[in-house]
Amino acid sequence: MTVYLLRRIAMLVPLMLGITLITFTVIHLAPGEPVDMQMAMNPKVGKEARERLTKFYGLDKPLPEQYFTWLGRLARLDLGRSFSSDNRPVLDKIKERLPITLSLNLVALLIEFGLAIPIGVLAAVKRDTILDKGITVVVFLGFAVPTFWLALLLMYFFGVKLNWLPISGLHTLGYESYSWLGRLWDLTKHLVLPICVASFGSFAGVSRYMRSAMLQVIGQDYITTARAKGLSERVVIWKHALRNALLPLITLLGFSIPGLIGGSVIFETIFAIPGMGQLFYQGVMSRDYPVVMGILVIGAFLTLLGNLIADISYALADPRIRQQ
Amino acid sequence: MTAFKTSFVAAVFWPRLKRNRMAMVGLLVVLLLFVISFLAPFLTPYDPSAINAWDVLQPPSWNHWFGTDELGRDVLTRVLYGARISLKVGFVAIGIAVLLGSAVGLVAGYYGGWVDSLLMRCVDIMLCFPSFFLILAVIAFLNPSIWIIMAVIGLTGWMGVARLVRAEVLTIREMDYILAARCIGCSDLRIILRHILPNALSPVLVAATLGVAGAILTESALSFLGIGVQPPTPSWGNILTSGKDYIEFAWWLSLFPGQAILITVLAYNLLGEGIRDALDPRTSR
Numbered sequence: 116m117t118v119y120l121l122r123r124i125a126m127l128v129p130l131m132l133g134i135t136l137i138t139f140t141v142i143h144l145a146p147g148e149p150v151d152m153q154m155a156m157n158p159k160v161g162k163e164a165r166e167r168l169t170k171f172y173g174l175d176k177p178l179p180e181q182y183f184t185w186l187g188r189l190a191r192l193d194l195g196r197s198f199s200s201d202n203r204p205v206l207d208k209i210k211e212r213l214p215i216t217l218s219l220n221l222v223a224l225l226i227e228f229g230l231a232i233p234i235g236v237l238a239a240v241k242r243d244t245i246l247d248k249g250i251t252v253v254v255f256l257g258f259a260v261p262t263f264w265l266a267l268l269l270m271y272f273f274g275v276k277l278n279w280l281p282i283s284g285l286h287t288l289g290y291e292s293y294s295w296l297g298r299l300w301d302l303t304k305h306l307v308l309p310i311c312v313a314s315f316g317s318f319a320g321v322s323r324y325m326r327s328a329m330l331q332v333i334g335q336d337y338i339t340t341a342r343a344k345g346l347s348e349r350v351v352i353w354k355h356a357l358r359n360a361l362l363p364l365i366t367l368l369g370f371s372i373p374g375l376i377g378g379s380v381i382f383e384t385i386f387a388i389p390g391m392g393q394l395f396y397q398g399v400m401s402r403d404y405p406v407v408m409g410i411l412v413i414g415a416f417l418t419l420l421g422n423l424i425a426d427i428s429y430a431l432a433d434p435r436i437r438q439q
Numbered sequence: 440m441t442a443f444k445t446s447f448v449a450a451v452f453w454p455r456l457k458r459n460r461m462a463m464v465g466l467l468v469v470l471l472l473f474v475i476s477f478l479a480p481f482l483t484p485y486d487p488s489a490i491n492a493w494d495v496l497q498p499p500s501w502n503h504w505f506g507t508d509e510l511g512r513d514v515l516t517r518v519l520y521g522a523r524i525s526l527k528v529g530f531v532a533i534g535i536a537v538l539l540g541s542a543v544g545l546v547a548g549y550y551g552g553w554v555d556s557l558l559m560r561c562v563d564i565m566l567c568f569p570s571f572f573l574i575l576a577v578i579a580f581l582n583p584s585i586w587i588i589m590a591v592i593g594l595t596g597w598m599g600v601a602r603l604v605r606a607e608v609l610t611i612r613e614m615d616y617i618l619a620a621r622c623i624g625c626s627d628l629r630i631i632l633r634h635i636l637p638n639a640l641s642p643v644l645v646a647a648t649l650g651v652a653g654a655i656l657t658e659s660a661l662s663f664l665g666i667g668v669q670p671p672t673p674s675w676g677n678i679l680t681s682g683k684d685y686i687e688f689a690w691w692l693s694l695f696p697g698q699a700i701l702i703t704v705l706a707y708n709l710l711g712e713g714i715r716d717a718l719d720p721r722t723s724r
Contacts, residue, residue, distance in 0.1 A: 133564035141577055259704035261656055263663050264697035267683055275687050370566075377571030381660055385683070395572060396664065399579040407576050415567040422567075 116430065123426060127419060134415040135189065139182050142408050189412065195405035197398075205409040208394060213413075215285075216383070216390035219306070220375045223313035228364075231318050235325025236360070239333065240352055250322070257319030262378060266312045266385045273308065281305050283387035309386045316378050317371055324367055328360040362433055369425025373418045455717035462713020468706035476523040485513040487520040488671040496689050506691035508681050514691060517673035518699050524674040525703060528589050528658040529651035535593025536654075537600055537647050544604025545631050545639070549612060559605070562598045570595045574657065578666050588667055592654050600646050607639035641718045648711035652704040659700050675700050 169175050176184070188195065194205035238250040274282035281287065285305050286298075293301060332338065333356055341351045379392030387393070391410060398406035430436045456462055475482065491511030499506045505514035547558040577591045611617065612635070620630050661667030662676025663683075670677055675696040682693030 129560060130564055130567065133560065134567055137564060137568070141573065142580070144577065144581070255705060255708060256701070258708050259652070259701050261659055261663075261697065261700050261704075263660055264679060264693070264700065267679065267686060267693045267697070271686050271690055271693060373567065373569040377569030380571055380575065381664070384664060395575070399575050399666070402580065411568065411572055411576060414569045414572055418567045418569070 138411045194409035198403045205405045212391045212394050216379050223310050227314040227318050231321035235322040238326045239329035254319045263381050309382050312382045332356045332360045365429045369422040372421035376414050459713040461709045465706040465709030476526050479519045483516040485516040487516045487673050505695045521673045521675045525655045529655045531589040532592035532654040533650040536596040540597035540600025541604050543601040548605040548608025565598050603642045611635050645715040652707035
């Protein structure tokens with residue numbers, strides 16, 4: 116187990132280097148230099164200022180040297196300063212937005228798995244009945260619905276038509292005057308639609324996955340044994356079978372992190388939620404290179420970390436791997 | 440080899456696929472979309488980008504079945520022309536992904552050793568990036584054009600195919616006929632292209648069909664965010680952008696293009712699942 120862990124952690128180093136290399140390459144693929152973008156917005160800046168900026172960002176040096184300088188700063192958690200008018204350190208900007216995105220995604224993930232697992236199990240147990248077929252139809256529709264369209268429909272229906280829920284931001288104007296309970300209620304109302312959309316994203320995939328994992332487990336000998344010794348069907352399915360069917364889901368959880376972070380761009384932009392996805396979108400639109408690079412690297416590192424945690428949990432949960 | 444392949448398609452694959460009603464519905468819709476994109480100019484009397492100030496934001500009517508948008512353009516016409524974009528993006532992007540992924544998978548699986556480790560670590564690294572972030576960044580910095588969108592969706596979507604092909608190659612590599620081919624002096628390239636590739640293709644076909652659906656979804660999301668296909672060229676995603684802007688007055692701008700995406704993606708998914716079942720010897724019914 117210790118050896119497995121150490122090897123797994125040692126593997127992180129080349130992967131992290133690869134991530135930084137790809138991020139750097141992607142950003143420098145762009146024609147023109149970052150400074151041009153800043154200049155284009157403000158034509159009054161002269162040639163001299165331009166050279167000063169180029170020097171400041173080290174853009175006059177050869178690319179490999181730029182990469183290593185950037186890497187060195189990255190190692191000290193220095194992501195540079197944003198190009199936007201506030202000119203704040205990128206790390207601070209990310210720090211204040213990351214918790215919003217993470218907690219939103221966490222709640223969405225809990226809801227998603229909480230619904231998808233029982234539904235997947237049910238479809239497997241009632242295989243080839245009307246119930247299973249009905250669930251399959253819903254799942255296929257779920258695969259095909261674009262999340263941003265779902266967001267639009269929900270906004271139209273609950274926000275515009277019924278006027279039950281607010282459709283943008285996290286707070287009502289002047290929410291500071293509410294009691295804490297009122298504030299909580301206000302926040303909840305603002306979060307219902309975004310969380311619905313976020314959890315819908317991979318709901319179909321997870322329940323489908325659960326169904327096939329469960330079908331595989333149900334066919335195995337120890338389930339027949341459990342039935343043969345007279346256990347009730349409820350115990351056989353929800354205790355004996357489910358535990359093993361859940362194992363591959365741990366890996367799936369690790370793999371779903373990049374999708375969740377990527378998906379946050381869409382619902383945060385639509386619902387105007389000040390999270391990391393929105394920051395990234397704004398960064399991309401205004402060509403704020405340090406912000407974009409910072410978020411790309413941090414997003415990829417988070418995924419790496421998520422996969423590591425998933426692998427370790429898998430090893431802890433599965434004695435066959437633990438004892439190797 | 441070729442004769443065997445044709446007979447397999449005619450004798451086993453096609454009859455099985457034909458028995459799967461949902462897959463046939465999917466295939467029908469996919470074919471219909473091809474027809475629509477080729478015949479779009481003949482199916483509608485309107486020009487997709489003709490601005491008409493008198494008919495701004497009209498609800499669906501006999502003259503405009505899907506209503507009109509904020510510039511008075513006929514939404515049905517724009518949805519029909521939008522099929523062209525989604526078809527093009529779907530096929531070209533997945534073509535790139537399949538070519539690149541197969542090449543990486545074949546080389547990694549066939550040669551093994553450090554080549555394999557290196558290529559698979561590249562796959563791992565690429566999988567770490569939230570692909571939507573990567574796509575957004577590249578496209579926004581390179582100025583969006585439809586070719587760049589297709590290339591970038593393809594270049595960020597090859598990793599799954601690479602893993603699938605590699606896994607297939609690992610088993611095929613150990614087969615006797617590969618040994619036989621090597622004994623009679625076939626070159627590596629010939630073995631890979633003539634003997635391994637054709638036998639590793641079936642999971643790729645499934646992944647590609649499902650991948651077209653994914654690429655169409657990605658393109659529509661990009662266009663929706665304003666980074667994809669640029670107006671006035673109609674794409675389902677950028678019609679939905681005006682749908683969002685006028686959501687309080689014009690539900691038809693949001694409803695119809697979204698349904699077009701839904702139906703298209705559903706059709707490719709059903710077809711893909713059908714192909715998977717038809718190729719899988721275990722599910723012979």
